[in-house]
Amino acid sequence: MWIKPKVDNRVHLHHYGDVPANLNYSDVKSIGEVIFDSCETYHDYVALKYILSGNVHTENYTKFAEQIELAAKMLKLNGINKGDRIMVLLPFLPEDYHIIYAIAAVGATAVPIHPEIRVKSQLIEQIREVNPKMIICLDRNVQLLDSIFSEYKQLGERIHKVLYVKPVDSFKMNGIASVINPIVDYKYQKSGEAPEKFNLTSNKFASYRAEINSAKNYQGTYMANVKPEDDYAIYYTSGTSGKKPAGIILSHANSFAYLKSGTAISNCVEPGDSVLNTPGPFHCFGAETGRNVTLASGATQIIVPDPKKFKEIAAVMKSEKPSHVVSVPKLLNLYKESGLFDDICLDFVKSLICGGGKMGTATSEYWNAKLKHTQIREGYGSTQLCGGICINTKTLQIPRTIGIPAPDVYFMLKDPETGEIINEPNKPGELYVSSPTLMKGLLGNPNPDCLITDEDGVIWYKTNDLVSYDENGWYTFIDRCDDIINLDSGNLVNPSKIEDILDKRGLETYVIFQTNNHPKNQGADRIVVAIEYAGDLEDIKLLQEVLEKDFADNLNKYEIPAEITVMDRLPINGNGKYKKRETIDKYFDGEFRLNLVLNR
Structure with a gap:
């Protein structure tokens, strides 16, 4: 049974409106x-x-x-x-x-x-x-x-x-x-x-x-x-960072709590509404948020088996005019780049809910310009927490933020190096979460290191994610803690600083990595940006000059990438996330169209 934290530091509660801060789960x-x-x-x-x-x-x-x-x-x-x-x-x-x-x-x-x-x-x-x-x-x-x-x-x-x-x-x-x-x-x-x-x-x-x-x-x-404690489902994580995919065991109590909490915070689906749900059923977000929450509310699920068939998705958008769309940043970016959605006005959409990764500025602006009654409701979650547990609200959407936690979801931030609790706004920290949606454990490992029990018996999930919140309790996802680059020189580089520069130049399809932990690395430790680009290589060479100046103006010298490697296609998994380990392998195997050494 879930034990609620004794200290309630939820500074975001004033954003809830009529949504209760705590719910009753006794009727599982x-x-x-x-x-x-x-x-x-x-x-x-x-x-x-x-x-x-x-x-x-x-x-x-x-x-x-x-x-x-x-x-x-x-x-x-x-x-x-x-x-x-x-x-x-x-x-x-x-x-x-x-x-x-x-x-x-x-x-x-x-x-x-x-x-x-x-x-x-x-x-x-x-x-x-x-x-x-x-x-x-x-x-x-x-x-x-x-x-x-x-x-x-x-x-x-x-x-x-x-x-x-x-x-x-x-x-x-x-x-x-x-x-x-x-x-x-x-x-x-x-x-x-x-x-x-x-x-x-x-x-x-x-x-x-x-x-x-x-x-x-x-x-x-x-x-x-x-x-309530019986196993309901086992979802495998995506393994995008090169780690082995892990089986996440969720109970009926987890799923039921998520259903009630997710329905309360999304607060938008009415009986008779229609929902176009693009993440697959093997994706916890697509299954628990896109499917379970909406069907429990009496909505119609519009089913298109392959979300990567862009023509079919675009045709369905036009013909069915879904009330709600549930998607992930990678798919929304691909839809934008296809050009098939350019003439579609989304004045029929009540909400566009997006989770499962960071969204680029160009993608966010493209879709927000099409929406007439709302903006993209970006959110945050994980398989370990049964799906999305933080979201922009029905009444307020702030681009490129993840909104506020759902009812009964408690956030705690800690300094990644010292472990000290952070209780001040605008200071990034590693996110710990306590929630009745928190997994039972991992398949083959019921007591994983990521589950931490405090002195009050409260179980916290150590997410390995860096987030921050502002004075109003509105959260922003920054990066994965294990994506922080620790150079041989001892300097630490936060990839989000590089990402912000790439994003402002309209580059959204990339992977940032360092080379020192790969067995084929023979040279000095360096930062590389792998970009997916199938267009004219001359454009990339022109972009090189622009990025060199942007990097020099905004980054410390040790933070500046050494190379940009251009690939036709970056490896992605079935959940629409880039596979970093496979991208690094392609780089070392010479599977790229062009490799540019940057002036540092």
Whole structure:
């Protein structure tokens, strides 16, 4: 049970308005129960609107509840019980929504994984760590999983069944209308998205749709009696800094607290509103904020499986006119650069909520110019805290800040070097957070070093993030503490100073790193800026002169980068964050278009 800090130093409370500073969490429910309640309340409203290549599938809340119930019955027929773990390798699809809430209803634990598997060895390790009883995946993942089971026999033996989903399954019909189904399949095969015909060695694979159909006559019970402390989900962190992705264990109490606190601070979604949610279900922010909070409020989820299909997202923006958009800075920057959104006025948008990284000035200005009734509501959060726990409010949005903490979220700042508590505005410090949304622990490590218990028994999460707050309690994210560059000379360099200069010149797609900790480094320790740029290299050479002057005017000599390396594309993970370790590897392997040595 969460213990509230004794000292209440929340200087931001006057910004809450009618939002209570503290909430009651005694009525904990599983997210499955919450969504069933929502379906009963909003039965006539549309819950899901799935759009793919011009096809549209809709479900009202009554139909949505029926599909969740069918999925829960299917799980019970397959021997899934309370405490079992199920890996889900799906993008946002109707089946993902059904199965996630069905897993919660039967008391099992969902483990969402990005379906675009870039590193086979990482997936093998995650299967080994999670030890799932079932895997639910896209059809294009089947051949890879079969090869893993063939190569690692013990992994395959542990898993009861693997169910695969086709992205077009929701457009298929039952009864006499099923005559269209072969046409749907034919178009899917011709689209280039479908995998080749399966050539499997394992007999564990089955169609999700077929299993759902077999569950229609199941008469047994499926709702589990879950306890607040029971595991609800395991989300893997992105591992962008080169660290191994960690499995974050969240309880039903964590999810329920986040639902209540997040709903209170966002304070914007009304029944019948529509939501375009671009972070995937494997992204805690996309799942807990973009999906759970909005569906519990009676809104319609507009589903586009691949947020990187810019034309489809732009077309949906125009045709559906979503009331709310949930996204991340990387995607908003890519949408801006595509040019496909230039003629779209967002006068229909009530809120644009963005988290998951720092937003550049150019991206912020681009989207804010399109919004008529609000500005971007930037925020901050982490998987360890069940999603976004700090946000710009409904009534006040300050660009490039992260706003104020949600109800029952307590911030404490400490000097990163001395560990002394900081109680004054405009002084950066490492952020510690206490909240009822704070994780149970890490998979394989229930007592990680990042969880600190004080003398009052209060558990704080050591975030490794530098933030500051102003006189009104409004917070700004500065940088990751481990991104602070410690040069061989002993000088410390805060990358945010370099970032501010790049940002003012319209550069938003970059990674800043130092070279001394890479095994291939043979020279002196130096700071390098890797920039993603596919245009005319002559423009970059002109930019070199401008940056040299900017750096000389605004930085100490030891803070000035030694090189700018230009790459066609910086490596990113499925959550839309840049992968620093892979970027550094590309630099040392010579995988760049141009490398500029700066005059220092």
